[in-house]
Amino acid sequence: MTSADCLFCKIVAGEIPATLVAETADTVAFRDINAQAPTHVLVIPREHHRDIAAMAAADPCLTGRLAADAAAVAAQDGLTGFRLVFNTGAEVGQSVFHVHGHVLGGREFRWPPG
Numbered sequence: 861m862t863s864a865d866c867l868f869c870k871i872v873a874g875e876i877p878a879t880l881v882a883e884t885a886d887t888v889a890f891r892d893i894n895a896q897a898p899t900h901v902l903v904i905p906r907e908h909h910r911d912i913a914a915m916a917a918a919d920p921c922l923t924g925r926l927a928a929d930a931a932a933v934a935a936q937d938g939l940t941g942f943r944l945v946f947n948t949g950a951e952v953g954q955s956v957f958h959v960h961g962h963v964l965g966g967r968e969f970r971w972p973p974g
């Protein structure tokens with residue numbers, strides 16, 4: 861399942877360049893083009909799903925593997941703590957509608973988020 865107009869499907873296909881930091885059979889991880897922290901990596905499934913809710917409903921196992929791959933990316937960057945964020949819906953800031961986990965770390969974070 862891919863979406864012809866999807867930016868992140870194009871990154872998976874290698875049609876748009878990205879700074880890859882990890883790849884598995886199911887997921888691709890690359891640095892965010894507009895980093896908000898020393899580590900800001902996006903972890904995405906190769907398969908196109910609109911958001912985390914759609915992916916979790918369609919394929920819970922893939923969702924679990926993506927979480928594990930996000931943790932591996934954080935460890936690879938030397939992080940002991942990290943934030944894993946899935947913006948879900950335009951009203952909370954989702955701008956790319958191919959599910960992606962933001963792995964953020966390397967600085968202090970506040971709670972609640974803005």
Ligand code: 5GP
Pocket residue numbers: 867878879890891892893894895902946947953954955956957
């Ligand atoms: P969202 O707002 O959907 O949660 O996050 C989308 C993220 O994708 C943003 O943090 C944005 O900086 C990042 N982004 C958008 N276009 C590109 C791109 O072409 N390459 C990379 N590496 N990141 C991108």
Ligand code: ZN
Pocket residue numbers: 862863866867868869870907908909957958
């Ligand atoms: Zn896509």
